[in-house]
Amino acid sequence: MPATTTRPTASRDEGTVQARTARQQPTNGARRLGNLRHHWWGILLLAAAALVFVVPLFILVTTAFKTNSDIYTWPPKVLPTDLTRDNLTTAWQLAPFGAFIKNSVIVTVVGAVAKVVLAVFTAYAFAFLPFPGKNVLFLVMLGALMVPGHVTLLVNYITIGNMGLINTYAGIILPGVGSAFGTFLLRQHFMSLPTEVFEAAEVDGAGHLRKLGSMVLPMSVPAIATVALVAVIDEWNSFVWPLIITNSVNMRTLPIGLMYLKANDGMVSWGVLMSGTLIVVLPMLLVFLFAQRYIVTGLTGAAAGSGR
Amino acid sequence: MATVAEEHVGVQRTPHPSPPRRHSVLHQRRQRRGAALFALFAFPNLALIAVFAYWPVLENLYLSLTNWDFISPEPIFIGLSNYAQLFTSSTFLDVMVTTVTWVVVVVGASLVLGIALASLFSMKLPGTAAVTGIVFAPHVIAGAAIGAVWLFIFDPNYGLARTLFEAVGLTSPSWTTDASWALPALLIVSIWKGVGFVAIVYLAGMQGLPSEVLEAARLDGANRWRLFTRIVLPLLSPTTFFLVITQTIAAFQAFDIIAIMTGGGPASATTTLSWFIYEQAFQRSNVGYSAAAGTVMFVILMVITMLQFRYVERKVHY
Known part of the structure; x- marks a missing residue:
């Protein structure tokens, strides 16, 4: 999987687009003006591209706060005449959004933390601890990246059923906790750390836990953040597995709750559906806003392994 | 499954790294401790991957040769x-x-x-x-x-x-x-x-x-x-x-x-x-x-x- 192997290394030099353009722009303001005059059509295209992606989000946000009389009118109103919270209230009445939010938060936090912890320990083991057949084992683990998640649904449902965990948090979380991609990314990072530091420590007889806690982890914050953020996004947005493995309304996570709301809403009010949607979208948009760099590197790498 | 097998083989095979002859006993002990720690650190994750990524592929293959409705006690083998x-x-x-x-x-x-x-x-x-x-x-x-x-x-x-x-x-x-x-x-x-x-x-x-x-x-x-x-x-x-x-x-x-x-x-x-x-x-x-x-x-x-x-x-x- 050479394409996969190169990705995390390539991303480490932080060649993130945004960072680079942002750094260059202020320095050559003169050229920038020239650019402007030269490339007006480029700017136009850029604006058009932005519009294509902003307009649906704009519709989402405004509709969530529009009254029905603003939504069901023609020609359409771009902005709400009154801001209303009724949609949110109605969404709460039609579906247990409190429970959805609670479930999503629990599943996301516990799932992501467990995934990161397992990935850190596994990566540490593969990077620093001796084990016969370790490299073969590593390849076997990487092989899991090739298994398409959708094909595992049926059997995992049966497995979780046999464990008596259907409709439980453990049932939702457990199959997603094992992490081959995160382990791979962290192991590559750990192995790139300067070994001299560790050798000095080994003379000291520093235990492995201390080595992990006081040296490897502090030196790997960006890599771990990347793995954690990808895990958070995956868990929060996860759809088909929570759909299958839960069967009572009160155990549904937010994305499934949205489908429930839609079915319950009977296509009556777009405002209600949009306010529910906003609750699903907003947290991840905020996370993205503040951690864009890590997320972009992480997700571009994660694509190699269908999110496992 | 594979991981468990690896572990057994591993325990038997561990003590043969050649380098520092003087400290070989010490070295062996260290290797063994390291391997035990490896198992402790890595096996939970590897076990999850085995159960929820590899096993499904095999079991899915078997189920595809059966007729089942989740409820009846056993899938019935029906070939292709x-x-x-x-x-x-x-x-x-x-x-x-x-x-x-x-x-x-x-x-x-x-x-x-x-x-x-x-x-x-x-x-x-x-x-x-x-x-x-x-x-x-x-x-x-x-x-x-x-x-x-x-x-x-x-x-x-x-x-x-x-x-x-x-x-x-x-x-x-x-x-x-x-x-x-x-x-x-x-x-x-x-x-x-x-x-x-x-x-x-x-x-x-x-x-x-x-x-x-x-x-x-x-x-x-x-x-x-x-x-x-x-x-x-x-x-x-x-x-x-x-x-x-x-x-x-x-x-x-x-x-x-x-x-x-x-x-x-x-x-x-x-x-x-x-x-x-x-x-x-x-x-x-x-x-x-x-x-x-x-x-x-x-x-x-x-x-x-x-x-x-x-x-x-x-x-x-x-």
Whole structure:
């Protein structure tokens, strides 16, 4: 999987687009003006591209706060005449959004933390601890990246059923906790750390836990953040597995709750559906806003392994 | 399973690293302690991967040879009947046609639009950073949420679709409830969600191109289009290949957008292989039949992944 192997290394030099353009722009303001005059059509295209992606989000946000009389009118109103919270209230009445939010938060936090912890320990083991057949084992683990998640649904449902965990948090979380991609990314990072530091420590007889806690982890914050953020996004947005493995309304996570709301809403009010949607979208948009760099590197790498 | 076997072999084989003879006893003890710690650190994760990624492939293969409804005590072995039924069913043929259409259109359009966006971004015009972020944003949003928003956009009575169609003097179709418009609607949404990711990967690829080569070509008087088709595109072939594979694998498994927008309908107009697998197992309790369809998906994606292995190693570059 050479394409996969190169990705995390390539991303480490932080060649993130945004960072680079942002750094260059202020320095050559003169050229920038020239650019402007030269490339007006480029700017136009850029604006058009932005519009294509902003307009649906704009519709989402405004509709969530529009009254029905603003939504069901023609020609359409771009902005709400009154801001209303009724949609949110109605969404709460039609579906247990409190429970959805609670479930999503629990599943996301516990799932992501467990995934990161397992990935850190596994990566540490593969990077620093001796084990016969370790490299073969590593390849076997990487092989899991090739298994398409959708094909595992049926059997995992049966497995979780046999464990008596259907409709439980453990049932939702457990199959997603094992992490081959995160382990791979962290192991590559750990192995790139300067070994001299560790050798000095080994003379000291520093235990492995201390080595992990006081040296490897502090030196790997960006890599771990990347793995954690990808895990958070995956868990929060996860759809088909929570759909299958839960069967009572009160155990549904937010994305499934949205489908429930839609079915319950009977296509009556777009405002209600949009306010529910906003609750699903907003947290991840905020996370993205503040951690864009890590997320972009992480997700571009994660694509190699269908999110496992 | 494999991991447990490894462990036993491991314990017997450990004590034979040759180096420092003097400290060999110490060294051995250290190795053994290290191996024990390795097991402690790595095996929980490896066990989960074995149980929830590898075991399903094998068990799914077995289930595909049986007839079961989740409820009756045991799956009944029926040989290849499920496959025979799949491959002679006109419904399944339709499903495969829909799936291939989906994959080809989504992957094709995402790549073309993605590289166009990346070219635009690589001009480093003012505002590029913000637009890059905006275009990528849908990739971090739940497909279910995106589906819900577009459901409203496609509303022929009050949605943006009506505005746009009326602007050019047409009447908007009833997208998601019209059998001939539902699939195009979902394709648009799927492309909208995924194209930003493709653009970012292409952009990273473009920034890694050797600037001397591009500069030389420019000095030789190559115009933009020639530069792009003769130099940039061939140099980006590894990126393109990576994207084709990963996007194809993702497109085959598209689910949440279908679930919230059409539920595979109207009739079965948007039933892809991924929806079919879900529907057969979890809405109709045809476990064996669903497993057989799952195996079909597994084999197709395996072949594509193998192609990646072979092709990337041998060729791809320029």
